[in-house]
Amino acid sequence: MQFYSTRNPALRVSLREAVMSGLAADGGLYLPISLPAVPQSTIQRLAHFTPPEVAQLILRPFIGDELPDTVLQRISNEAFDFPVPLVKLTDNIGVLELWHGPTLAFKDVGARFMARLMGYFAEQFQQTLTVLVATSGDTGSAVAHGFYRVPGIRVVILYPRGRVSHVQEQQLTTLGDNVSALSVAGSFDDCQALVKQAFVDADLKQRVQLTSANSINVARLLPQMLYYWLAYQQAAAVGQPIIFSVPSGNFGNLTAGLMAKRMGLPVDQFIAATNSNDVVPNYLRTGTFVPRPSLTTISNAMDVGNPSNFVRLLDLYQHEVSAMRQDVVGFHTTDDETRQVIAQVYHDQQYLFDPHGAVGYHALQQYRATKPTPHYGIVLATAHPAKFAEVIEPIIHESVALPERLAQCLHLPNQASPLDNDFAQLKEYLLTK
Numbered sequence: 001m002q003f004y005s006t007r008n009p010a011l012r013v014s015l016r017e018a019v020m021s022g023l024a025a026d027g028g029l030y031l032p033i034s035l036p037a038v039p040q041s042t043i044q045r046l047a048h049f050t051p052p053e054v055a056q057l058i059l060r061p062f063i064g065d066e067l068p069d070t071v072l073q074r075i076s077n078e079a080f081d082f083p084v085p086l087v088k089l090t091d092n093i094g095v096l097e098l099w100h101g102p103t104l105a106f107k108d109v110g111a112r113f114m115a116r117l118m119g120y121f122a123e124q125f126q127q128t129l130t131v132l133v134a135t136s137g138d139t140g141s142a143v144a145h146g147f148y149r150v151p152g153i154r155v156v157i158l159y160p161r162g163r164v165s166h167v168q169e170q171q172l173t174t175l176g177d178n179v180s181a182l183s184v185a186g187s188f189d190d191c192q193a194l195v196k197q198a199f200v201d202a203d204l205k206q207r208v209q210l211t212s213a214n215s216i217n218v219a220r221l222l223p224q225m226l227y228y229w230l231a232y233q234q235a236a237a238v239g240q241p242i243i244f245s246v247p248s249g250n251f252g253n254l255t256a257g258l259m260a261k262r263m264g265l266p267v268d269q270f271i272a273a274t275n276s277n278d279v280v281p282n283y284l285r286t287g288t289f290v291p292r293p294s295l296t297t298i299s300n301a302m303d304v305g306n307p308s309n310f311v312r313l314l315d316l317y318q319h320e321v322s323a324m325r326q327d328v329v330g331f332h333t334t335d336d337e338t339r340q341v342i343a344q345v346y347h348d349q350q351y352l353f354d355p356h357g358a359v360g361y362h363a364l365q366q367y368r369a370t371k372p373t374p375h376y377g378i379v380l381a382t383a384h385p386a387k388f389a390e391v392i393e394p395i396i397h398e399s400v401a402l403p404e405r406l407a408q409c410l411h412l413p414n415q416a417s418p419l420d421n422d423f424a425q426l427k428e429y430l431l432t433k
């Protein structure tokens with residue numbers, strides 16, 4: 001299938017081009033030119049498929065002949081090798097836990113698939129790709145783990161020395177192999193500036209094949225449709241209209257859900273759940289989009305004032321707010337409300353939400369207060385609570401144990417190399433290491 005730029009529907013490229021370039025040449029974001037319907041008969045048989053099989057089924061039309069079936073099968077098996085359970089909270093609320101991957105956050109879903117797809121295209125064209133990322137913590141570790149030991153790819157991660165949490169630093173620096181971490185004497189902004197400079201250095205561009213693997217890549221968006229189908233697979237038996245509440249920052253998560261609905265996923269409604277960074281709920285209410293500088297909250301992976309995927313949302317609904325309102329309703333949640341929800345659900349149901357999942361849960365409650373028609377509400381839980389222990393522990397007055405797969409890296413040696421805040425040093429490293 002071809003992919004078009006949101007800035008120019010006539011600009012069309014192959015999947016490979018869209019994946020390898022990330023952003024379109026005109027600065028637009030790529031979207032598939034169509035969202036083919038999944039046959040009713042397949043939807044009815046969905047319960048019989050494993051997660052990698054469901055992935056192949058829904059992703060096949062977008063791949064066309066750019067990947068052999070056997071390769072799509074291998075990539076799906078490797079990328080989606082962790083469960084996505086729908087946990088019962090009450091009779092009409094389920095929590096879809098998206099955090100069973102290696103870095104305990106839902107970004108693993110997109111990052112693992114993207115890494116393998118890029119690795120395949122790189123090998124196919126006999127390139128060695130260097131993925132260069134600056135991180136303030138979390139995104140970097142999902143990307144690093146996604147690319148870990150993928151042939152044809154090396155990953156170089158820049159992080160601000162002394163300014164990421166101990167767990168985050170261990171996640172980034174202990175992998176080794178094709179993943180190198182550089183601890184920069186500077187801030188996250190300095191790291192980002194170094195990376196940007198690398199991408200515009202003509203000499204470096206000639207000598208090293210650089211790519212950014214950032215969050216707007218279609219190779220991260222497409223696989224995120226998968227978990228909506230997996231949720232339906234587990235919830236269909238309930239026999240009630242399904243509503244998803246989606247904790248949102250850059251809105252890649254929600255965009256993927258809306259694409260799944262276009263392909264025929266039986267969903268009644270999506271809830272765009274934000275923290276105080278509520279530009280999209282405001283747009284849904286007023287019809288006017290007003291980006292703002294981001295506010296800092298306890299659900300910080302959603303602290304986004306100008307969501308990058310908003311242009312994709314607009315495009316999916318032909319820039320008609322009334323059309324978008326048919327599918328999406330927006331609610332925001334304050335930090336105080338988030339804390340109350342974490343405490344209350346832990347007390348009432350013995351279920352521990354992380355701050356992002358709690359925002360999703362609270363939005364569902366707000367929705368219920370306005371629309372009491374019977375339905376089954378599914379809250380997406382996007383991170384494991386242990387990732388936000390410093391927020392959670394004072395709320396529940398208990399300690400939150402780190403899952404084994406994360407605790408392991410705490411005992412491994414930090415393999416980071418130090419780097420001055422100096423582009424010449426970074427360039428030297430990229431050319432010689």
Ligand SMILES: *Cc1c(COP(=O)(O)O)cnc(C)c1O
Pocket residue numbers: 105106107138247248249250251252253254301302356382383
């Ligand atoms: C990235 C992230 C989100 C927001 O997802 P978007 O696709 O940017 O809307 C929510 N929760 C967690 C834990 C995240 O890491």
